[in-house]
Amino acid sequence: MCLAVPGKVLDIEERDGTRMATVDFGGVVKEVCLEYLPDIQVGEYAIVHVGFALQRLDEESAKQTLELFETLGMLQEEFGDPWETAAEANGTLPPGSEEALR
Amino acid sequence: MSDTTDLRMPSVDPASWTCPAPLYDQSRVVMGHGGGGALSAELVRDVFAPAFGGETLAQLGDAAALSLGGLRLAFSTDSFVVRPLFFPGGSIGDLAVNGTVNDLAMSGARASYLSCGFILEEGVELDTVARVADALGAAARAAGVEVATGDTKVVEAGHGDGIFINTAGIGLIPAGVDLRPQRVVPGDVVIVSGPIGVHGVAIMSVREGLEFGVEIESDCAALGPLVDAMLAVTPDLHVLRDPTRGGLGAALNELATASGTGVVITEREVPIPPAVANACAVLGLDPMYVANEGKLVAFVPRRHADAVLEAMRAHPLGAEARIIGEAVADHPGMVVARTGLGGTRVVDLPIGEQLPRIC
Amino acid sequence: MKYIEEFQDPELARRLLHEIHATVTRPWALMEVCGGQTHSIIRHGIDQLLPAEVELIHGPGCPVCVTPLEVIDKALEIASRPGVVFCSFGDMLRVPGTGRDLFQVRGAGGDVRVVYSPLDALRIAQQNPDRQVVFFGIGFETTAPPNAMTVHQARKLGIRNFSMLVSHVRVPPAIEAIMRSPSCRVQGFLAAGHVCSVMGVDEYPELARRFRVPIVVTGFEPLDILEGVRRTVAQLERGEHTVDNAYPRAVRAEGNPAAKAMLEDVFEVTDRSWRGIGVIPGSGWRLSPKYRDYDAEHRFSVDGIRTREPAECRSGEVLQGLIKPHECEAFGTLCTPRTPLGATMVSSEGACAAYYLYRRLDITPAPREATPVV
Numbered sequence: 072m073c074l075a076v077p078g079k080v081l082d083i084e085e086r087d088g089t090r091m092a093t094v095d096f097g098g099v100v101k102e103v104c105l106e107y108l109p110d111i112q113v114g115e116y117a118i119v120h121v122g123f124a125l126q127r128l129d130e131e132s133a134k135q136t137l138e139l140f141e142t143l144g145m146l147q148e149e150f151g152d153p154w155e156t157a158a159e160a161n162g163t164l165p166p167g168s169e170e171a172l173r
Numbered sequence: 174m175s176d177t178t179d180l181r182m183p184s185v186d187p188a189s190w191t192c193p194a195p196l197y198d199q200s201r202v203v204m205g206h207g208g209g210g211a212l213s214a215e216l217v218r219d220v221f222a223p224a225f226g227g228e229t230l231a232q233l234g235d236a237a238a239l240s241l242g243g244l245r246l247a248f249s250t251d252s253f254v255v256r257p258l259f260f261p262g263g264s265i266g267d268l269a270v271n272g273t274v275n276d277l278a279m280s281g282a283r284a285s286y287l288s289c290g291f292i293l294e295e296g297v298e299l300d301t302v303a304r305v306a307d308a309l310g311a312a313a314r315a316a317g318v319e320v321a322t323g324d325t326k327v328v329e330a331g332h333g334d335g336i337f338i339n340t341a342g343i344g345l346i347p348a349g350v351d352l353r354p355q356r357v358v359p360g361d362v363v364i365v366s367g368p369i370g371v372h373g374v375a376i377m378s379v380r381e382g383l384e385f386g387v388e389i390e391s392d393c394a395a396l397g398p399l400v401d402a403m404l405a406v407t408p409d410l411h412v413l414r415d416p417t418r419g420g421l422g423a424a425l426n427e428l429a430t431a432s433g434t435g436v437v438i439t440e441r442e443v444p445i446p447p448a449v450a451n452a453c454a455v456l457g458l459d460p461m462y463v464a465n466e467g468k469l470v471a472f473v474p475r476r477h478a479d480a481v482l483e484a485m486r487a488h489p490l491g492a493e494a495r496i497i498g499e500a501v502a503d504h505p506g507m508v509v510a511r512t513g514l515g516g517t518r519v520v521d522l523p524i525g526e527q528l529p530r531i532c
Numbered sequence: 533m534k535y536i537e538e539f540q541d542p543e544l545a546r547r548l549l550h551e552i553h554a555t556v557t558r559p560w561a562l563m564e565v566c567g568g569q570t571h572s573i574i575r576h577g578i579d580q581l582l583p584a585e586v587e588l589i590h591g592p593g594c595p596v597c598v599t600p601l602e603v604i605d606k607a608l609e610i611a612s613r614p615g616v617v618f619c620s621f622g623d624m625l626r627v628p629g630t631g632r633d634l635f636q637v638r639g640a641g642g643d644v645r646v647v648y649s650p651l652d653a654l655r656i657a658q659q660n661p662d663r664q665v666v667f668f669g670i671g672f673e674t675t676a677p678p679n680a681m682t683v684h685q686a687r688k689l690g691i692r693n694f695s696m697l698v699s700h701v702r703v704p705p706a707i708e709a710i711m712r713s714p715s716c717r718v719q720g721f722l723a724a725g726h727v728c729s730v731m732g733v734d735e736y737p738e739l740a741r742r743f744r745v746p747i748v749v750t751g752f753e754p755l756d757i758l759e760g761v762r763r764t765v766a767q768l769e770r771g772e773h774t775v776d777n778a779y780p781r782a783v784r785a786e787g788n789p790a791a792k793a794m795l796e797d798v799f800e801v802t803d804r805s806w807r808g809i810g811v812i813p814g815s816g817w818r819l820s821p822k823y824r825d826y827d828a829e830h831r832f833s834v835d836g837i838r839t840r841e842p843a844e845c846r847s848g849e850v851l852q853g854l855i856k857p858h859e860c861e862a863f864g865t866l867c868t869p870r871t872p873l874g875a876t877m878v879s880s881e882g883a884c885a886a887y888y889l890y891r892r893l894d895i896t897p898a899p900r901e902a903t904p905v906v
């Protein structure tokens with residue numbers, strides 16, 4: 072459920088007494104209702120669902136999450152490659168798929 | 174479920190069902206019948222083909238290949254009902270020429286003559302008609318094809334949508350060229366001529382009130398010159414298809430079904446412009462099923478693949494051509510994509526028109 | 533798109549998978565609650581890459597799938613009436629009611645329109661004052677605030693020709709119902725990230741404690757899902773059962789207070805029937821008395837509808853994670869996306885449709901030799 076995508080607030084204006092914004096989704100710009108994020112500022116990112124900004128996207132958290140991922144799995148190389156393991160287990164991946172990952 | 178064909182097109186006797194029939198049994202036309210997916214295919218298979226008969230139609234190519242007076246002719250027709258009539262990068266006039274010209278090009282033919290029928294709605298501005306006609310004429314000149322005959326009808330206000338156009342075209346198929354899905358063999362290389370989804374997203378952007386920071390324009394174009402460049406490498410291309418309605422996903426499925434081979438594509442090799450990917454993400458659509466104009470997908474014998482790709486890239490309409498996959502002996506009739514993470518998924522024939530999802 | 537592409541990175545996915553493979557020592561059954569997560573898992577082939585010990589059970593979090601047949605039939609009835617413009621999110625149009633769907637209503641002359649946002653429906657009402665405009669208000673806690681705001685606006689602006697057919701559902705009562713089921717196999721939950729963006733996580737600690745299951749708030753991109761799995765498995769391996777947030781960039785503990793206040797004002801909690809599952813107490817929202825004038829069920833008399841559900845359809849068991857879609861006898865034969873028997877085969881994130889679209893290769897016992905890809 073709930074296809075929601077992160078977009079950057081470009082500008083904010085009142086329309087018919089409703090707080091609206093133009094929001095940039097990687098070069099795609101769409102009108103979004105800001106009533107639920109009254110204090111969001113231009114330049115911030117919001118999670119948008121069916122034309123409504125529902126939550127502020129915390130850029131610092133995003134950065135930390137990615138940094139955490141960078142530190143994972145470093146010591147596990149000895150366990151073998153998970154793709155190969157999974158492929159052997161369920162027979163879904165033909166050999167040669169390694170190239171497809173890079 | 175012993176055989177994949179059963180899975181694709183379940184053949185069940187509706188009379189034997191004990192439960193309320195699902196919505197298979199449509200008594201009226203729904204939009205999906207024109208969507209280029211499974212419903213469209215059923216309409217042709219169950220209603221039109223049996224009514225018309227004829228071996229030529231039964232081949233169900235984009236264009237019919239005819240023998241007439243010792244000549245091999247390609248003959249095709251297409252109808253255009255796009256809204257809005259004018260969109261970024263083109264209009265219904267451009268589509269009306271290029272759609273038919275490209276159907277002919279997919280059989281290797283260069284279009285020579287077009288017919289053009291207008292169905293106008295009472296009340297539409299004459300100026301609009303003139304602008305569409307101008308665009309159509311300009312597109313015909315650009316494609317090197319002559320509009321040789323035409324017709325106009327007017328329907329009452331409310332019984333049309335401004336302007337509908339039908340065009341038909343004929344052209345000569347060069348000697349030695351035989352492009353049919355049945356010629357595809359395992360090992361053939363699948364090439365797409367450029368970024369996909371651009372036309373459909375350009376149209377949707379107008380309908381859905383999307384704006385693009387970077388310009389997204391329809392890539393509507395006549396593909397004859399690109400096909401000529403490919404055929405100059407070798408007349409032995411196996412099949413060409415322009416992935417219009419239903420997008421690349423539908424085109425690959427049609428070819429897999431008609432050829433009886435499987436198709437494997439590598440998802441990250443499929444050229445999808447960021448703006449298309451992002452618009453699809455916002456609207457909940459899959460770029461694989463978004464319409465294209467001015468693009469083609471080719472199944473080429475492996476030994477010619479590099480040379481054909483090089484020739485395509487040397488042409489402006491194929492500058493971003495890419496090898497995206499191959500025909501395989503496994504899973505006949507089925508298209509399988511290798512995902513960016515290394516998993517696999519089936520790319521199915523869309524049912525009807527693609528619906529934006531919220532979830 | 534920023535904050536999407538980074539979370540699809542194959543190299544980081546590899547690291548997460550290494551970590552999960554290294555952590556898991558025995559079989560675990562996790563449920564991803566949300567259909568959007570199911571879609572992403574199947575779409576990217578994530579389940580194929582996980583250790584064999586980790587089983588993902590696809591939960592009931594597809595609003596299209598669980599909207600009760602009775603409500604679909606009411607929608608079809610209202611949409612068929614002259615003078616009505618019936619607006620819906622796209623994915624509801626193909627959901628079968630008793631004998632027909634919204635596409636067929638449109639084919640028979642009904643004015644059925646696909647909208648991207650409920651505000652689009654309100655705009656249509658403003659532009660067509662002589663028509664009754666009805667919006668099909670379905671969805672979980674994510675979609676409820678936009679729909680609530682739309683009803684609130686309609687009332688504020690006095691748009692009298694607008695109403696909403698409401699069938700909202702709430703996640704926590706569904707989790708509780710699943711855990712109470714005697715045949716429940718679920719040992720940990722990936723909670724629906726965007727539901728929590730709105731509601732926060734207050735409702736989950738009690739559930740985690742009572743049923744001794746880890747509940748990890750999880751996002752939708754491949755790395756988010758892998759991180760949710762990693763954290764859930766880590767808890768299970770340690771014998772813990774707490775609420776954890778693996779999607780902090782979009783979820784705060786308190787959720788969105790403005791949205792929650794609006795939900796409180798516009799809706800009231802009600803029992804709700806879930807298609808294929810049955811009535812779950814307190815699992816729904818309906819319009820509160822203050823907004824009853826904007827309730828389409830109130831405005832249009834649609835009582836006395838008789839529903840019929842195909843007997844073969846086992847979507848209820850699929851939705852509860854009791855069987856996998858392909859274990860249903862009708863799967864792929866009687867029941868396909870083209871001819872759906874149940875809603876799980878309709879929505880692209882319904883578990884059955886996701887299996888049919890993306891997984892037929894694996895579950896079709898066609899022997900094949902590996903072919904290197906070009």
